[in-house]
Amino acid sequence: MPAARLRFVAGRLVQVLPVLVALLLIVVLLQQLMPGDPARVIAGPRASAEQVTQVRHDLGLDQSILAQFWKYVVNLSGGDLGRSNRTGIPIATIVGERAAVTVWLLFGGLIVSTLLAVPAALVMALRPRSPAARVCARSLTVILNCPPFWVGLMLASVLALRTGWLPVGGFGENTGDRLRSMVLPSLTIGLAAMPLLARSGAASLRQVLAADHVTTARSLGLSGWPLVRRHLLRNALPPAVTLLAVQAAALLFGAVIVEQTFGLPGLGAEMVNAASQRDFPVVQALTLIFGAAIIGINLLADLAVALLDPRTTWR
Template identity: 40%
Template sequence: MLRLILQRVMMLVPVLFGITILSFLLLQVMPGDPVEHAMGTRASAEDLAAMRRLWGLDLPLWQQYLIFLRDCATGSFGFSLFYKLPVSRLVLERLPVTLALALYSTCIGLAIALPFAILAALRRGRLADVLIRQLFVLLLAMPPFWLCFVLILEASLRLGLFPTGGLGTGVLQNLHRLFLPALVVGLSTAALIEQSLRATLIDTMKADYVDTARAKGLSASQVFRRHILRNSLISTISVIGVRVSWIIGGTVVVEKIFAVPGLGGLLVDAIQARDFPVIRGLTVCFAVLVVLVNLLTDIAYALADPRARLT
């Protein structure tokens, strides 16, 4: 197990290094000048040149990249051009919100997908199975921004059950305020988990060890709970890991619409302000989080299925 973890960690080093190169180079071709955006169109050429020297934007690209790499290695990520604060401080202030939203939406997705996947697998080919599959295909096809506005109009403005956005002061209040954005992300997560788990349950029902368990005299509920469901949930770990990786960097629209002060909203504001240090820092932060989630997914899968440790 230790060898498996070390191998995964060593494989992640060149991945993170490549991400720093891509995140740096892509911003060089991004339209817009952060200096002109910050100082306005009436600034003189001398003022613009002085500001570029102050921010280090007049240095050669290789020197700028080395400075960026140094900031990534130290965890500082530089200094925000717009907020006038260290990028690391901005990230650490908003990171818990994004992680909480990812965890909250994953729990909602599991709570929705698990019973429907079991029911669809047990009623395979019947009306219930067809209706469940069509329902989750519809949920998967819904654009998140459209679903956000529908929930705001109905659940917030019309019924008054939930606030339209923002955070509260306590845990229970935050759970209440984050329910709608977590539900939007959780519904698409539930659609993916339901499709994967249903297919795995059906395949597991045909396995030889399931027939052996029935031949030993175990009841149908025991066979399903101990042998079918337990083994089918192992493959779901990979689906959840991939989905959580997407949630971490894919909630930009949801966070912005519901005014959730997470990393997604910070990224949108940084792009609008052409705040290059913040954009680079968030890109690397998202990449590190995705890499860590994939690593934890591999470890969890290896713990659940010992056969994975041999590969």
């Protein structure tokens, strides 16, 4: 990689560090802001005041915020995310068992949203007055106003309960069953992200179509896929990639709803269960993981846009 690109990447990584520090601080403060006393939850409702005080001391809750922050960072640097208050199982083990489900769901949702959004964007941009473009525009408006949980329930009712082709919920034991169990959740989460992606892509394509170099190419007889491939896609991709990163972050939190709807044992469902049972260490760890994932997605999108945009100077 050229030195200029290395400096660009290094600069972006340096910019991310303060955000990560702020995220860690928020995660530590989260325990102070959440309702309820974690020491009382662990000790039990019948524990004496002395027992609650001892538990609070063991957890380090009687220390200052800075001391708790430093302890959390030191433990985190050693790969220790803590233990669940409910089960005593290491949180790293819980994450390892459940992360695959959420990753499958996110990738499935991104694939579905991209496969549906790209053709719709091309139709609305290249044939804006055609019946197909009008159908796409109206369909996107309808889909955009449908809540994801309602879409999931409708898909489950129509494609699963009535036909028996797909499972309504759960996560299979083998690869084939898992792929089948991911179809409906992926459709649900992909449809939620698709309208904005399609509209943004269509708007970017229209701007590129109005550019002078595209007008010149069309006047020379270039049309169809060669025009799209050579002149439209690369110039229209950077805004779409940026929005895709934003949508990926939204999908991450949308996974909480979808996992609950379809009974998937993922990180989102675990966070809901942990919050309802006042399992503060699990909530902290999952908040950190989700936040770090969003930061990482935005960083990768920033680098991808720089690579795709022909105007990048790498300074």
